[in-house]
Amino acid sequence: MKAMSDLQVLPLVTDGSVSTRTAGDRLELLTALITAPNFDPLFRTDVIKVPRDHPTYGWGCAVSGCQRAQGPARDFCKVHELEWVAAQKAGQSITEFHMAAVPLIPKSRIDPPPCVVCPDAPAWDARQLCYLHGSRWLRHHADVRGRKGMLPVYEEWLAKQVPFPHFGQCKVLPCPEQASSPLGLCHRHITHYERDRKPGGARPAANWARWIVTRNKPVPIEYADRSLFERWCRETGLANRANGQVSLLGLRPLVKAEIKWALFQHGNNPTEGMIWPLVWVQYLIDDCRDQRVDSLADIDQGNCRRLSRLLLFGMLNSLRQVYFTRDDTKEAGFIETDHFGVRFASCHSHIDLTPISELLQR
């Protein structure tokens, strides 16, 4: 039996000798299916937020009460995964392991509450402060300790703080997070921007925090090369993926609809013997965005991650059932058993007939 990655992916686009639904038709068709009442609204939005205990796409650690995310295609978070491996070697059963495992709190916030000072900004640290107020507190703490040799009182400091204005959505194309600074980047992308040595040299005006408080004006941003900064925002990927969130932002309409449909189909009928971890789904989306494809059928598989190719195979299968009518499949030389309401055990829904001679097919 061939490995999944070696399987020939049947084409969605034929050589033109067989009539199939055109690209325009395909978008109309998928849009109609996605807006239909029986389509799960969870998959309609461009930023899909999956509950951690979703039956197909669940992403929470299997240890009861553990708030961390499971590793892709794993049952547990990294810490519990290592503990389970050790427990297995020690001869422990899975039930004993579950009883003994201590639930953990994630180090990075998965679904942060609002900052206690800024109602529009997500909290960033354990004190429930946004990125800017969290940084301010840490520096204030260090300053007071360094100068006076004593620890500052948090409540006194908090009482003096004023909320910062809303900075809008992060400017990085696929990022759905709220911006954490006047630069227009979320705190993770601020770190990425600094790591990439600040392409375009974008920086808020000096002492911008005072500028906001005292002059109540928008903060001017200075650029060494604005177009370079904007290009960095377009080409940079997501910063954090294991949070049950899938971002389709920045994709072209047809491929976006195709992925929504495939996710819905797989959620309803997770056959094909495959799991689709959300992290891998996001990889495929990132590859589609990087290659600027109109459709999943246009992807250059040679330039995809291996895990993207695994999912691509499954997604193309579910789309083929929509794109090809019974007559189309006959002409193209394959059968979609789902067209007839039949699924053979341990088989995919398509059966390639091209190796069979024309005489036998008749």
Place this chain on the structure above:
DNA sequence: GGCAATGTCACTCGGTTCCA
């Protein structure tokens, strides 16, 4: 000059990615 805020670097450990 004192104080508050900013810029940047370093360290630890949990999270992410990829290979076999």
Place this chain on the structure above:
DNA sequence: TGGAACCGAGTGACATTGCC
């Protein structure tokens, strides 16, 4: 799926800058 390497979040420290 196991394992390892790498990355990044969170935190702290220190020097510098700017306002009053």
